Amino acid sequence: MKLHIGGDHAAFALKTALVDHLRAAGHDVVDHGPLQETPGDDYPRFVIPAAQAVAAEPGALGIVLGGSGNGEQIAANKVAGIRAILAHTVETARLGREHNDAQVIAIGARMTPVDLAIELVDAFVATPFSEVDRHVRRLAQVSAYERDGVLPD
Numbered sequence: 001m002k003l004h005i006g007g008d009h010a011a012f013a014l015k016t017a018l019v020d021h022l023r024a025a026g027h028d029v030v031d032h033g034p035l036q037e038t039p040g041d042d043y044p045r046f047v048i049p050a051a052q053a054v055a056a057e058p059g060a061l062g063i064v065l066g067g068s069g070n071g072e073q074i075a076a077n078k079v080a081g082i083r084a085i086l087a088h089t090v091e092t093a094r095l096g097r098e099h100n101d102a103q104v105i106a107i108g109a110r111m112t113p114v115d116l117a118i119e120l121v122d123a124f125v126a127t128p129f130s131e132v133d134r135h136v137r138r139l140a141q142v143s144a145y146e147r148d149g150v151l152p153d
Contacts, residue, residue, distance in 0.1 A: 006050035007065030
């Protein structure tokens with residue numbers, strides 16, 4: 001699977017561990033940076049390009065990382081067509097894919113040990129969208145709002 005990953009200085013070590021793990025598992029990983037640990041770097045410079053790459057490549061997924069994951073989730077969600085979730089548990093990672101067809105997972109490196117982050121990403125990548133009618137309907141409403149700025153009836 002094609003995976004795009006980006007983060008910031010707070011998540012550099014976690015990003016490195018995830019890239020190594022995912023490549024060893026056979027995934028095609030594109031590292032959007034940072035490529036070295038630079039205190040004070042700004043996550044939008046790495047997270048937004050990762051989310052843009054996911055939006056441009058149907059079937060690809062993304063991983064965005066920071067201290068808490070909150071800002072990274074917000075930044076990824078600013079990219080048109082992207083649905084990014086913040087995951088703290090394997091269940092939230094799975095449900096983000098299964099119910100919300102999320103293409104991007106955000107993880108907080110200061111909140112999440114490496115072994116749990118690996119489990120979160122593995123669950124996210126392995127879980128397909130359920131295609132259940134209620135989830136499809138809800139996502140269509142969100143997409144319509146994103147497109148038109150109006151919540152459909």
